[in-house]
Amino acid sequence: MRDVAVIGIGIQKWGELWDRSLRDLWVEAAQNAINDAGVDHIDTMYVGAMSPGLFVGQEHLSSLCADYLGVTPVAATRVESACCSGGMAMRSGFIEVASGMADIALVSGVEKMTDVDGGGATFALATAADGDYEVYNGVTFPGLYAMMAQDYMHRFGLTREELAAVPVKSHANGALNPHAQFQHPTTVEGVVNSVMVADPLTIMDCSPITDGAAAAILCPLEMAKDFAKGRPIIKVSGVGAATDTIALHSRKDFSTLNATVVAARRAYDMAGVGPDDIDFAEVHDCFSIAEVITSEDIGFFEKGTGGKAAAAGETALNGKRPVNTSGGLKSKGHPVGATGVGQIHELVTQLRGDAGERQLKTAKRGLAQNMGGSGGSAVVHILEVV
Amino acid sequence: MASVPGYWRERAQRLRYEGNKCESCDEVYFPPRRSCGIKCDEELKPHTLSTTGKVLTYTVIRVAPTQFVDEAPYAVAICEMDGGGRITAQLVDCPFENIKIGMPVRIEFRLIQKDGHHGILMYGYKVVPV
Amino acid sequence: MVGIVGYGAYIPRQRIKLEEIAAVWGADAAAFKRGLMLYEKSVPSPDQDTITMSVEAARWALARAGVDPKSIGAVYIGSESHPYAVKPSGTVVAEAIGATPDCHCADFEFACKAGSEAMFVGLSLVKAGEMDYVLAVGGDTSQGAPGDALEYSASAGSAAFIMGREKLLAECLHTYSFMTDTPDFWRREYEFYPRHGGRFTGEPAYFKHVQSASREIMSRAGLTPKDINYAVFHQPNGKFPRNVGRMLGFKDEQMETGWLSPWLGNTYSGASPMGLTAILDVAKPGELILMCSYGSGAGSDAFIWKATERLVEVREKAPFTRPQLDENKVYLTYGQYAKCRGKIVKAD
Numbered sequence A: 001m002r003d004v005a006v007i008g009i010g011i012q013k014w015g016e017l018w019d020r021s022l023r024d025l026w027v028e029a030a031q032n033a034i035n036d037a038g039v040d041h042i043d044t045m046y047v048g049a050m051s052p053g054l055f056v057g058q059e060h061l062s063s064l065c066a067d068y069l070g071v072t073p074v075a076a077t078r079v080e081s082a083c084c085s086g087g088m089a090m091r092s093g094f095i096e097v098a099s100g101m102a103d104i105a106l107v108s109g110v111e112k113m114t115d116v117d118g119g120g121a122t123f124a125l126a127t128a129a130d131g132d133y134e135v136y137n138g139v140t141f142p143g144l145y146a147m148m149a150q151d152y153m154h155r156f157g158l159t160r161e162e163l164a165a166v167p168v169k170s171h172a173n174g175a176l177n178p179h180a181q182f183q184h185p186t187t188v189e190g191v192v193n194s195v196m197v198a199d200p201l202t203i204m205d206c207s208p209i210t211d212g213a214a215a216a217i218l219c220p221l222e223m224a225k226d227f228a229k230g231r232p233i234i235k236v237s238g239v240g241a242a243t244d245t246i247a248l249h250s251r252k253d254f255s256t257l258n259a260t261v262v263a264a265r266r267a268y269d270m271a272g273v274g275p276d277d278i279d280f281a282e283v284h285d286c287f288s289i290a291e292v293i294t295s296e297d298i299g300f301f302e303k304g305t306g307g308k309a310a311a312a313g314e315t316a317l318n319g320k321r322p323v324n325t326s327g328g329l330k331s332k333g334h335p336v337g338a339t340g341v342g343q344i345h346e347l348v349t350q351l352r353g354d355a356g357e358r359q360l361k362t363a364k365r366g367l368a369q370n371m372g373g374s375g376g377s378a379v380v381h382i383l384e385v386v
Numbered sequence B: 001m002a003s004v005p006g007y008w009r010e011r012a013q014r015l016r017y018e019g020n021k022c023e024s025c026d027e028v029y030f031p032p033r034r035s036c037g038i039k040c041d042e043e044l045k046p047h048t049l050s051t052t053g054k055v056l057t058y059t060v061i062r063v064a065p066t067q068f069v070d071e072a073p074y075a076v077a078i079c080e081m082d083g084g085g086r087i088t089a090q091l092v093d094c095p096f097e098n099i100k101i102g103m104p105v106r107i108e109f110r111l112i113q114k115d116g117h118h119g120i121l122m123y124g125y126k127v128v129p130v
Numbered sequence C: 001m002v003g004i005v006g007y008g009a010y011i012p013r014q015r016i017k018l019e020e021i022a023a024v025w026g027a028d029a030a031a032f033k034r035g036l037m038l039y040e041k042s043v044p045s046p047d048q049d050t051i052t053m054s055v056e057a058a059r060w061a062l063a064r065a066g067v068d069p070k071s072i073g074a075v076y077i078g079s080e081s082h083p084y085a086v087k088p089s090g091t092v093v094a095e096a097i098g099a100t101p102d103c104h105c106a107d108f109e110f111a112c113k114a115g116s117e118a119m120f121v122g123l124s125l126v127k128a129g130e131m132d133y134v135l136a137v138g139g140d141t142s143q144g145a146p147g148d149a150l151e152y153s154a155s156a157g158s159a160a161f162i163m164g165r166e167k168l169l170a171e172c173l174h175t176y177s178f179m180t181d182t183p184d185f186w187r188r189e190y191e192f193y194p195r196h197g198g199r200f201t202g203e204p205a206y207f208k209h210v211q212s213a214s215r216e217i218m219s220r221a222g223l224t225p226k227d228i229n230y231a232v233f234h235q236p237n238g239k240f241p242r243n244v245g246r247m248l249g250f251k252d253e254q255m256e257t258g259w260l261s262p263w264l265g266n267t268y269s270g271a272s273p274m275g276l277t278a279i280l281d282v283a284k285p286g287e288l289i290l291m292c293s294y295g296s297g298a299g300s301d302a303f304i305w306k307a308t309e310r311l312v313e314v315r316e317k318a319p320f321t322r323p324q325l326d327e328n329k330v331y332l333t334y335g336q337y338a339k340c341r342g343k344i345v346k347a348d
Helices: A022-037 A052-056 A061-069 A085-099 A118-126 A141-156 A160-174 A188-192 A221-227 A258-271 A288-297 A306-311 A328-332 A339-352 B004-009 B066-071 C018-025 C029-036 C050-065 C090-097 C114-127 C198-221 C239-248 C252-256 C268-280 C309-317 C321-326 C334-340
Strands: A004-011 A044-048 A075-079 A105-111 A196-198 A212-220 A234-243 A280-282 A365-372 A377-385 B018-022 B044-048 B052-061 B074-081 B086-091 B104-114 B121-129 C003-010 C014-017 C040-043 C072-078 C104-108 C133-141 C156-164 C170-182 C230-233 C288-292 C297-307
Touching: A004 A022, A004 A085, A004 A221, A004 A339, A022 A052, A022 A061, A022 A105, A022 A212, A044 A061, A044 A085, A052 A105, A052 A118, A061 A075, A061 A105, A075 A085, A085 A105, A085 A212, A085 A234, A085 A339, A085 A365, A085 A377, A105 A339, A118 A141, A118 B066, A141 A160, A141 A196, A141 A288, A141 B052, A141 B074, A160 A188, A160 A288, A160 A306, A160 A328, A196 B052, A212 A221, A212 A339, A221 A234, A234 A258, A234 A339, A258 A288, A258 A365, A258 A377, A280 A339, A288 A306, A288 A365, A328 A339, A339 A365, A339 A377, B052 B086, B066 B104, B074 B104, B086 B104, B104 C050, B121 C050, C003 C050, C003 C268, C003 C297, C003 C321, C014 C018, C014 C334, C018 C029, C018 C334, C040 C156, C050 C072, C050 C090, C050 C133, C050 C156, C050 C309, C072 C090, C072 C114, C090 C104, C090 C133, C104 C114, C114 C133, C114 C156, C114 C170, C114 C268, C114 C297, C133 C268, C156 C268, C170 C198, C198 C230, C198 C239, C198 C288, C198 C297, C230 C239, C230 C252, C230 C268, C239 C252, C268 C288, C268 C321
Parallel strands: A044 A075, A044 A105, A280 A365, B086 B121, C072 C104, C072 C133, C230 C288
Antiparallel strands: A004 A212, A004 A234, A105 A212, A234 A377, A365 A377, B018 B044, B052 B074, B052 B104, B074 B086, B104 B121, C003 C156, C003 C170, C014 C040, C133 C156, C170 C297, C288 C297
């Protein structure tokens, strides 16, 4: 297996992009990545998207995206794993380059979510849960994570105000990210007193509905110096993926996301590092409680202490364990299929030292954790400067 | 998006709570599964969920999907049934402030969804306090 | 001998007080309470209907009967609020209790006596030896038009009985039905709310049929009211059953146990059957019970039951009727009630 590097990244400002279609968004991000890398062709491409069929009535993104990027007859594959479709597209491209099947891979994700109304978006997102045994009975995605939050708070004594520290930190970081959907700060009171969605989670604990795309270019590490143009060379040193039960109720523990635990372990093993070797992480904070749980499950904090750590500022930009420097899904936005590649974009930006006001002092090795549904699938990537 | 065949196909689970159980590891499956995965090679035997159990965790859904909008706010709980097996179900006939993790509940037969004014009525299980 | 092997009742937990309804329509609540002897009524939640209440009542009946659901040869649901106009309620109930597929099934409708019809037919089938057990259910989520007199009474509840020849908890000593064509109350096809003939529903309709059926069955049995321990009549309100009982020569004490309507309202097809379940909760072995239904249109089915030793052994296996009526109540405002009953509908 060959070592693989990320040589280009592309994105746009995420948000409610009324005048942009799915193909507009995707092509913009892909072109940005190609230009950033400076490649003159691609050998293969992967498009992560969760549910374009339900959101915009369009499937067959392999053909659509290759066509509108103008790269037919390149081989293209649509990848779907709910909200970690983007991360899984990244992993798929990694595997193809590492195997030697292709040299230059475009990996990407996209979701155009605002063409449907709130009910339509809720319906589309709910397809990531167990349709017959969760959704049928009236549970929603905020409801599933709210049940994790109830369990976590009951077991570990996390308070409502402490949990609010997570979105407050996310908004503080997002305010420094020009690509973020929400670039304004918020307060603990603002989170706690906003509209209740599913007890104990308010609307400010929930990631928004977002239009957006992100892309990255991978190539063999040995070729990466040809595209470095003086920038750091960034190696994909660890990749891990795992699954868990589709229904939350089938899990033995509602305060642990085992797919993330296992995916992280696999990525650490591959990279030959541990949590203490990671400078910062982008995690899948689709809801505030998800950041608390995943920050523990990737090994940043002991189980039951992640929420208190966030409340103590340990995950802030100047904390010991910066998490979601981009603003996370909460503030940067959560165009579901694009999110995993958006995390890669942030890792590369920090590793290159290009993160502007939110740039970390030490950013040599970062981790991205992306998951689908209520954690039924997860993928973890570790990127490092070599 | 009601599917008549899809509703009908699950009637043994929706109406009678039929699952199955692995003879080797005692795991109860609801809905029933064809196999206990590759770790157990024992046959799975029919197992009907007990109608009594307890709340493991819960929430109150205040922003509901389209088909449940008229019922919001409503509570949803993950329940462990006595003798094994877990369900996600609405917890009804209980003031929200009385819901507690660990509280005993019992399944009641309820209407779960209606396909508009003209379509089929879809029944199933909810839980109520004991 | 044939009779009841198992019984169960189900009452929704929501209630509305008569004053709450009267205040909306500017009616004199005190006069209604005096005149109709109605204080409050049960209200189904939007996820409850005749099918769901019947499944619950049937499961309690099975718990007391202790019989294999597969041995139930017929499932009959009597109601005037079957959730489907076309498609049986009974198939859902039979499927839910596990009685399918070797089972006969039909929904009955005869205004408020659909439940007792199901009981009558069930008894007849087990008597004929056609099947070992029959499930007979009477239940309704009754509708009363906003502002109509029926709105003060129309309520929700269900009673289920498993009829058989062995393991009886109450023997059926006699049955008798009395029926004429008397249009005192009806609901036309495609109409949502029933209509009624006002005071015509009284003397020539309810009182004539209930008295005729009750007198004839007692005469055929060679019994007088003093021989009977408990009497329950169709209870469209609190006043009618009490008055008809007195006319027949019963004392209030004989009627007290099955007299649920002042606090339950009129459960239509469930009304006298639920009175019977409340009596079975307390009757002693050997005691006699007269039950007489009434359905507009019009007819009455009368039964004389005799409690057995087995009743005492099994009745604790499921919830009693009266505590369901008296405990765990949730009171609604008229606005909540109107939403629950589809009287106000959110814009699409």
